[in-house]
Amino acid sequence: MDDIVRQALAKWPNVPSCTGWLMLDRRGNWRMRDEAAQASGAPGAQIRHEALLGFINRNYEADEHGQWFFQNGPQRVYVELGYTPWVVRLSAHTDGSLALHDQGGGAFEPVAVFVDEDGGILFADHSQPARVAVLHDHDLEIFSDHATLADDGSLSGTFHWNAQLTLPLQSVKRDQVAARFGFVASPAAQD
Structure with a gap:
């Protein structure tokens, strides 16, 4: 996990987590799922920004329940999996x-x-x-x-x-x- 993420967690420990907004598809693409994509069950727009992809990959973990998430600063963003983590x-x-x-x-x-x-x-x-x-x-x-x-x-x-x-x-x-x-x-x- 990035140091900047650890610092944000220490500063704001009680930020609510979110679900549905990020997906790892069957081909290993990270996808941003807006409300319309979530409502229709669509995979969402592929994220292509290299720095953002690196940030997501460095801060990708599982919780104690086997739910995978991206720690986006103080907010935990749970990941929809296209198949496997x-x-x-x-x-x-x-x-x-x-x-x-x-x-x-x-x-x-x-x-x-x-x-x-x-x-x-x-x-x-x-x-x-x-x-x-x-x-x-x-x-x-x-x-x-x-x-x-x-x-x-x-x-x-x-x-x-x-x-x-x-x-x-x-x-x-x-x-x-x-x-x-x-x-x-x-x-x-x-x-």
Whole structure:
């Protein structure tokens, strides 16, 4: 968390939190949701300002209930999640190694791989509790280049992570991901 945010929290500790105004979509884009977007269920306008994106990513955390928020100075802005609290991009380097980075640019080291019923790929890392991230759909080809799938069409198989680690593909139901990994996709303010 930024020092300026800590200072604002100390100065104004009782600012009410808000919900509905910020969304992390399925592709890792931060979106501002005005009243019209909230009323219609639309994702809202994509935030493109680099300094603001950096500020959001540095001050993005979860509360004790698994609700993710952006600490905007003294105000906690709860985040609507398009799927998971993290979205990762997969890249392959010329030496054959792979890298995963979350929407804020941080490295993500997978210890488990899941496939939902729609073919969505999710990674879990080693942190406790485990962070779960959905793979950006533009990276499915890279993923498939490093996966071995079963011939029975079951979406089972293995993912080969940097030659030293083979991870089994585990099945997960999309509607059970939040409960399994302890997060709330659509939080309510906790004032």
